[in-house]
Amino acid sequence: MNSYVFRSPRLGFRAVEPSLSAPAAAFYRRNRAAFAPFDPVPEEEFFTEPGQRARLELERSWAECDRAYRFLLVQPRHPGKVVGMLGFNEIVRGAFQSCFLSYKIDRTLWNRGYGSEAIRYATAWAFRNLGLHRVEANIMPRNPASLRAAEKAGFVREGLSRRYLNINGVWEDHIHMVRLNEDAL
Incomplete structure (x- = not known):
């Protein structure tokens, strides 16, 4: 369970794969109440191992067709426990070269810099490896x-x-946030 696509100082970024369904389901169950105010209501199946297996298979297929790239985050000293997720979603190529960012960090790690670390390192990876010009995030005020x-x-x-x-x-307002690939300007 130590094969990372890339790493930051405190996190390993694992490409989604069905074999990670048990730790992914545990992550979402553990954080269900913490994420609820900010997420659409998922089906109950989402919180189960079979539900996560199906979801991870779907997400892996998105990467195969360059539509989205999703990662499960682990702490290298505890590689079997998922502590976050991060995704580059709805990639648009051509003149746009952009996508939408999604991320979640385990509630036990909130306010300790893990979110900004994950976002910073993953966005740099996306600029370097996917050739994106723009990554967008939409966050509730x-x-x-x-x-x-x-x-x-x-x-x-x-x-x-x-x-x-x-x-x-409820149709919620969101603050539109963007990071540009300054190296490509």
Whole structure:
């Protein structure tokens, strides 16, 4: 369980694969209440090992067709325990070369710099390996810790996306954050 696509000082980034379904399901069950205010309501199957196996198979297929790249995060000293996820989603090529960033960190690691570390290292990987020009993140204004993590990782606010995503039955505003590949400018 020690094969990483890349590493940061405190995290290993593992490409999604069905064999990680048990630790992925445990991560989501462990953090269910903490993530609930910021996520659409998932089906119960999402929190099970079979549900995660199906999800990880789907996510792996997205990478095979250059649509999205998703990672499960582990601490190298505890490689069997998933402590986060990060994804580059809905990649658009051509003149745009952009995607949307998603991320989650285990609630036990909040406010310790893991979020900004994961975002910073993964975004650098995406610029270098995927040739992206722009990575976008949309964050609810009532999630200051996530906003702070993105800002510390070099993302800047571009504006407010009104009623952007349906979260728990409510169309929530999101702050539109962006990081550009400065090396490509």
